[in-house]
Amino acid sequence: MQPSLTMTANQADLLARHLFPDDGCEAVALLLCGRRAGADRHRLLVRRIVPIPYAECSERKPDLVTWPTRYVDALLEEASRHDLAIVKIHGHRGYDRFSETDDLSDRSLFPGIAALTENDIHGSAIMMDDGRVFGRLVCPDGEFLPFSHVAVIGDDLKFYRGSGAKAVEPFGQRIAQSFGAGTYRQLRELRIAVIGCSGTGSLVIEQLARNCVGVLILVDPDHIEPKNLNRIVNSRADHAAAAAPKVDVQAQAIAAMGLGTTVETYCADLFDPDVVRAIAECDVVFGCMDSVDGRHLLNKLATFYLLPYFDLGVKLEADGEGGVDQVCGTVHYIQPGGSSLLSRHVYTAEQVRAAGLYRTDRAAYKAQLGLGYIRGVAEDRPAVIQLNALIASLAINELLARLHPYRLDPNSEYAIHRISLSHGIYEHLEDGPACAALARHIGRGDVAPLLDWAELSETEKAA
Ligand SMILES: [Zn+2]
Known part of the structure; x- marks a missing residue:
């Protein structure tokens, strides 16, 4: 099963403004996502963005953000009722991968979300300061499954894919x-x-x-x-x-x-x-x-x-x-x-x-x-x-x-x-x-x- 994430260009602009504030510190938002739960592909489709206010975060540094998970709690009922996925997204400047801190926080956050929404498929994503986005599913057993791609659909069509490029036939x-x-x-x-x-x-x-x-x-x-x-x-x-x-x-x-x-x-x-x-x-x-x-x-x-x-x-x-x-x-x-x-x-x-x-x-x-x-x-x-x-x-x-x-x-x-x-x-x-x-x-x-x-x-x- 190939997971992916898709958003509109307007949603990506809104996220970029929130995730890269002028103070240079990290920020986080939650994405409530519809799904196309197919046999081959599992597409997560951004429905709504919930930005976590900067002032509500207990700690914000250029490479770290600590935020209150009650914002997740507030989404659980809706996610469960409409079988929506919850995707956490935060911003990185220059550092184009998940950090060890990210791994730890994802592994502690997502098992609870899976249990309370009765659906295992939720994810975590990173937006880079150049606009690229990548992410992964976080399985309840702590395994990560990378998104095959993240698509941003607007006037331009952007499909951000991992490396592993094949030769041109x-x-x-x-x-x-x-x-x-x-x-x-x-x-x-x-x-x-x-x-x-x-x-x-x-x-x-x-x-x-x-x-x-x-x-x-x-x-x-x-x-x-x-x-x-x-x-x-x-x-x-x-x-x-x-x-x-x-x-x-x-x-x-x-x-x-x-x-x-x-x-x-x-x-x-x-x-x-x-x-x-x-x-x-x-x-x-x-x-x-x-x-x-x-x-x-x-x-x-x-x-x-x-x-x-x-x-x-x-x-x-x-x-x-x-x-x-x-x-x-x-x-x-x-x-x-x-x-x-x-x-x-x-x-x-x-x-x-x-x-x-x-x-x-x-x-x-x-x-x-x-x-x-x-x-x-x-x-x-x-x-x-x-x-x-x-x-x-x-x-x-x-x-x-x-x-x-x-x-x-x-x-x-x-x-x-x-x-x-x-x-x-x-x-x-x-x-x-x-x-x-x-x-x-x-x-x-x-x-x-x-x-x-x-x-x-x-x-x-x-x-
Ligand atoms: Zn991070």
């Missing part, structure tokens, strides 16, 4: 030449989910795999049809004849590349608890689908599980007889705690409801549509590979620019890319105000039902 040399061996290794370690393996999705997958991403989780319930062959990369006539699952076609293509990417496939709907859990175990998510309710679910998932979310949209408006009105596309970068697709007015709450009805109860949807209560859901839109490829490439470049900032302007100015080929427009926009509807879900992690979404309730399954 021959097929990775051009990537390492472009972005450096460090970024290549980051790509190698990333676990990325792609939802939708059709027009834009297949091109996103192709580029992620050729950028040597370590693990790809592919989700799509559909099968290849002849009408897909004009734009799904790696699809063939024999796939259409056999109605091969779209996820399988991509998985086979990636395996044939031989670049060492591991693939997990879900030939399933996004509204499936197993699929939600698999995505929540990732580091990054790409949404490559049309459905409004699917996009809304992903945005919510990204908030609960602190995932950076790249949303791709293409629009080709044509009259079906050769008349083309509009050819455009967008890439949205959504970060937890920032604005959302909803607050950016990509869709409305009413459209989310209509799309949900369309998916789950087609008769009710038609009735409501007939009565004029809802607006129709777009079906079977025109699509071409050259537009999909443009938007897919823009999204992959966006990921790279956030892992390895290289633009003249800061990444904060690229929350939205918008291209219109028909109107000759390319623009990039900065993020708007935080989404009030999603802010309260930051870092909640696993809850029942998942994402507070009634449709993901598992009571039936358990019965």
Whole structure:
């Protein structure tokens, strides 16, 4: 089991201000964390920060801090009720490891927390004065299990990993030449989910795999049809004849590349608890689908599980007889705690409801549509590979620019890319105000039902 810690850039800024005060002495804070308790990975997700006031510490020196543990006691009930983890974090200047004093204090603090919360998985972390963060689980028997990485998700994407770097494989040399061996290794370690393996999705997958991403989780319930062959990369006539699952076609293509990417496939709907859990175990998510309710679910998932979310949209408006009105596309970068697709007015709450009805109860949807209560859901839109490829490439470049900032302007100015080929427009926009509807879900992690979404309730399954 691989433990890790993830926080937003805002949370990291808040911590840095508290942990490195002007007096130069050490300080400490507690992190209340949601979890994605997976089989392979155990992600701790910062939900709330509790800074221990300097004046409450009995002793503070440049290399030592003694603080009252009643601040832990105050969190135990909440942690126990919501199965949250408690992570202690303190600051080090220059000294990039746990000291013997840290070991002693962790071994005395955590067994009690484990006993009182009835969960063994809690941790201890250190933030360095240069912003790096590392940490470990502290097991009740006194063993330490280092975090595989600490992620800070903001305009830039930071994944702090321990040493033990592997050599760059021959097929990775051009990537390492472009972005450096460090970024290549980051790509190698990333676990990325792609939802939708059709027009834009297949091109996103192709580029992620050729950028040597370590693990790809592919989700799509559909099968290849002849009408897909004009734009799904790696699809063939024999796939259409056999109605091969779209996820399988991509998985086979990636395996044939031989670049060492591991693939997990879900030939399933996004509204499936197993699929939600698999995505929540990732580091990054790409949404490559049309459905409004699917996009809304992903945005919510990204908030609960602190995932950076790249949303791709293409629009080709044509009259079906050769008349083309509009050819455009967008890439949205959504970060937890920032604005959302909803607050950016990509869709409305009413459209989310209509799309949900369309998916789950087609008769009710038609009735409501007939009565004029809802607006129709777009079906079977025109699509071409050259537009999909443009938007897919823009999204992959966006990921790279956030892992390895290289633009003249800061990444904060690229929350939205918008291209219109028909109107000759390319623009990039900065993020708007935080989404009030999603802010309260930051870092909640696993809850029942998942994402507070009634449709993901598992009571039936358990019965
Ligand atoms: Zn220390």
